[in-house]
Amino acid sequence: MLRRAKRLHIAFDEYCSHHDQPHFALSAEGWRQIDYLIHILQPFFTFTTLVCQTKDSSIHLVFSIYNKLFDHLEGSMRQLRRTKFSWKQLMLSSLEAAKEKLSKYYGMTDNVEGDLYAIGTILDPSNKMEFFSTSDWTPDHTGKDYKNEYRESLRSLFKRYSLSIPSDITQSESRLSTTKSALERACMRGLSRPSTGPQHD
Numbered sequence: 001m002l003r004r005a006k007r008l009h010i011a012f013d014e015y016c017s018h019h020d021q022p023h024f025a026l027s028a029e030g031w032r033q034i035d036y037l038i039h040i041l042q043p044f045f046t047f048t049t050l051v052c053q054t055k056d057s058s059i060h061l062v063f064s065i066y067n068k069l070f071d072h073l074e075g076s077m078r079q080l081r082r083t084k085f086s087w088k089q090l091m092l093s094s095l096e097a098a099k100e101k102l103s104k105y106y107g108m109t110d111n112v113e114g115d116l117y118a119i120g121t122i123l124d125p126s127n128k129m130e131f132f133s134t135s136d137w138t139p140d141h142t143g144k145d146y147k148n149e150y151r152e153s154l155r156s157l158f159k160r161y162s163l164s165i166p167s168d169i170t171q172s173e174s175r176l177s178t179t180k181s182a183l184e185r186a187c188m189r190g191l192s193r194p195s196t197g198p199q200h201d
Contacts, residue, residue: 059120064187115153
């Protein structure tokens with residue numbers, strides 16, 4: 001809706017002027033706020049659209065998507081903290097609330113039995129255990145070691161399934177697809193870097 005309004009802003013302004021309704025027209029500052037909202041919401045729109053459209057498995061991308069969204073929110077918040085304009089301070093408080101809400105949903109991934117999101121991430125050949133080797137996954141203040149915990153969850157799952165597979169089963173030959181889906185490509189791009197945002201004062 002915001003993007004459509006932005007595309008039609010000249011028509012909106014002309015309509016308000018022609019019908020003598022200036023109180024319905026947005027000021028230049030108002031349109032700048034629309035620009036900023038579009039920038040902030042763009043990654044959420046992109047990933048929501050791609051997740052809904054994909055027909056492939058996407059469990060291995062969950063952490064990457066969350067990381068992109070958190071990086072984008074935090075980058076936008078850093079930009080807003082550098083200015084004292086009232087509307088930007090209001091937007092900053094809104095982003096803080098958005099990050100808190102996103103953190104709530106992100107925390108729910110810990111409640112999935114067997115760490116399935118982590119296992120899905122590890123089983124992705126482009127991730128493996130290296131995904132959890134960055135500083136983002138170092139033991140937290142509680143001492144929880146995510147990397148070791150996820151490794152043990154994978155071993156436990158592998159052991160459970162290996163016991164249920166008949167010993168005489170024939171392993172089929174298959175080739176892994178190297179084609180990246182649109183969702184995977186979005187996760188690989190630097191789409192949420194704060195430097196791409198509006199630089200208005």
